[in-house]
Amino acid sequence: MELRVAIRETKGKGKGVYAIHNISAGQTILTNDVRKLKKYSLKEVAQNPKLAKISDHCDYVGRGKYVFDFSPESFVNHCCEPNAYIEFSTIGRTKLIATRDIKRGEEITKDYALSAIDQIRGAYQNMHYWKMQCRCMSKKCRKTIHGDFFRMPLHFQKMNYRFLPTWTKRKYAERINKLAKKI
Structure with a gap:
């Protein structure tokens, strides 16, 4: 695939990913596979100061393991009005897909809440879900982003459930179907 x-x-967010060509809605922008990266336990991450410094690039890949990913996808910033979303082929294999036409030179963004359902529950057990202060400055900025889609406001869930990963839609089919009926 052509890059x-x-x-x-x-500005204000470190590095970001930008389109170098026009991209059409529905087009795959990037693919990524973190399965070949070295895996770490939460304890290993906590005990290694070098890993703690680069935690922005840390992703949970299941079974209590994490990887550090520096692929282009790992530099895609959050926005409450994103122009792309992540589709998981399997755990560790993803596609970044355009939700609308993206012009050359435009920053490519995704909504972090759309790929965070319950992936953290097993890893952190009784700890709180992650949350972050949003600096996207879009008209629809939610100010605070939570690490669980189903804890987001109902109107957000109704508008965005179609962008959830396929495995999430299968796992939570009953909840998703209820959202779809409320539209």
């Missing part, structure tokens, strides 16, 4: 993006500095 359609470049990693550049983004």
